[in-house]
Amino acid sequence: MNILFITTAFPEDLNGHSNIYVDLMNEFKRNGHSVYVITARERRYKKPTEYINVDGLNILKVRTGNVHKTNFIEKGIATILIEYQYIRAINKYFNEVKFDLIIYATPPINFVKVIKFLKIRDKAKTYLLLKDIFPQNAVDLGIIKKNGILYKYYRKKEIELYKISDYIGCMSPKNVEYVIQHNSYLDPKRVEVCPNSIKISKYEIVDESLKAEIRKKYQLPVNSKIFVYGGNLGKPQGIDFLLDIIMANSKREDVFFLIVGSGTEYKRVEKFINENKIENAKIYPYMKQKEYNNLLKGCDAGLVFLDKRFTIPNFPSRILSYMEVGLPIIAATDKNTDLKDIIREGNFGFWCESGDLESFNKIIDLIIKDDELRKTMGFNARRYLEENYSVEDTYKIIMHHFNE
CATH class of the missing domain: 3.40.50.2000 (Glycogen Phosphorylase B;)
Incomplete structure (x- = not known):
């Protein structure tokens, strides 16, 4: 045809x-x-x-x-x-x-x-x-x-x-x-x-030495848990909540936020990090897919954000890259998306409503404290990807x- x-x-x-x-x-x-x-x-x-x-x-x-x-x-x-x-x-x-x-x-x-x-x-x-x-x-x-x-x-x-x-x-x-x-x-x-x-590419198990090598290349901390957001930085993502999260956790040494992407809000996020002298967050512009996927292997969890006002059930494609490298997903979205239901069904991450800072921070703490849970959810993410996407x-x- x-x-x-x-x-x-x-x-x-x-x-x-x-x-x-x-x-x-x-x-x-x-x-x-x-x-x-x-x-x-x-x-x-x-x-x-x-x-x-x-x-x-x-x-x-x-x-x-x-x-x-x-x-x-x-x-x-x-x-x-x-x-x-x-x-x-x-x-x-x-x-x-x-x-x-x-x-x-x-x-x-x-x-x-x-x-x-x-x-x-x-x-x-x-x-x-x-x-x-x-x-x-x-x-x-x-x-x-x-x-x-x-x-x-x-x-x-x-x-x-x-x-x-x-x-x-x-x-x-x-x-x-x-x-x-x-x-x-x-x-x-x-x-x-x-x-x-x-x-879907062949699954590569990332050991600690490879993870450390990736982090060194991109000047990322070796001993912090890295929470990565990759994708569009625009109005639909409800970027205000991302900035609230970064500010609320800005004094922590066990947490690092990595942002990779482009969009109408990119400069705003970059300015926010620089003006507030936030040391546990870094923003990179859009990368080629191969380089981005390699960078993800040095991270611990993938983040998804959607504006809480949405009445339509959005379903961000950026979760696929996280799942491909075996990262658990933390989604902060509106209540109408069934992303939350699918995450729970596959047991590959956590969901909270966008704007609920207390719940989001509890999820961060859980990811940091329970390495086995993080690894299990990452494995589940990869398996769910292979079976469904x-x-x-x-x-x-x-x-x-x-x-x-």
């Missing part, structure tokens, strides 16, 4: 960089499909539209505005224009290619015209990977008003996207439940769990609809 993946989140540089979408497209390629990707090349890179082949993936990078890690106004304008930019690029570069299956992921939700165009042109089947429930998430964070002009515009786009999708793959059972409950026009048989997943399984979930 000719597969087209429409996204804005394919890495600009695939050398050492990967994500859930790169792994999934490589899995399609491994199974004998011809894979095409159309992705955004954001204005910040100062490069033109380009069509390249990388390790058998045909990638069309379309010059667009900045759609990630920017302010809401710039992001809004860029996502409105992106449909027209993609259609123009498809006509120029993919005019001779007939696609059998179109896969696309949110965010953004502004792909309706592109998908309609290809469904009519190629009579292709369509599969939505729903990673973001917008515009409700923006309402939850107070960015836009419920029933305001912007909400109505984006809600209309969301409904159109769902209607044009032959199947909708959601990140978790709560996501499926939410989508069906709030979109009664959908046939429930078209909505299913299709979780975030990765190509392998890219091979995600491929099968999608393709069983089209192999009949």
Whole structure:
């Protein structure tokens, strides 16, 4: 089959960089499909539209505005224009290619015209990977008003996207439940769990000497328990609570907070650590996936944060990297995500509500005092990953609809 993946989140540089979408497209390629990707090349890179082949993936990078890690106004304008930019690029570069299956992921939700165009042109089947429930998430964070002009515009786009999708793959059972409950026009048989997943690497047991070597390389303390947060630093993460945690534990010598990532709140976190002269916290900018995974091997627990105001059940993909190297997870989120239920089911970490500093600090103390518990939960995390979040399984979930 000719597969087209429409996204804005394919890495600009695939050398050492990967994500859930790169792994999934490589899995399609491994199974004998011809894979095409159309992705955004954001204005910040100062490069033109380009069509390249990388390790058998045909990638069309379309010059667009900045759609990630920017302010809401710039992001809004860029996502409105992106449909027209993609259609123009498809006509120029993919005019001779007939696609059998179109896969696309949110965010953004502004792909309706592109998908309609290809469904009519190629009579292709369509599969939505729903990673973001917008515009409700923006309402939850107070960015836009419920029933305001912007909400109505984006809600209309969301409904159109769902209607044009032959199947909708959601990140978790709560996501499926939410989508069906709030979109009664959908046939429930078209909505299913299709979780975030990765190509899982061989498990490496990290002994104390290797851990010490990694910590020395990154100038991290050898004798402290290191709690790592890796990923986006933006409004959805509720960064205020992360800063509260760092400040509340700033005098401790047995705790160290390591932050790795990028986003609109990066400078704020960096400034907070520097201005308060916090010695048991360090922030690094976004790393290549291979280097980041190696760094994680020197840590003791992985952190997940989500804003407590969310009414939609988010499910952060960053847990997969933690689980791959066998780290237990500490999640501080809203009450609506089923991440907390899955962590408990797999017994691979702890959950508390975002903002509950007392509960979070009790979890930190438990991780520090009980090495056996930490190691057992880390082992459970790796096992749960292998059993539930392998890219091979995600491929099968999608393709069983089209192999009949």
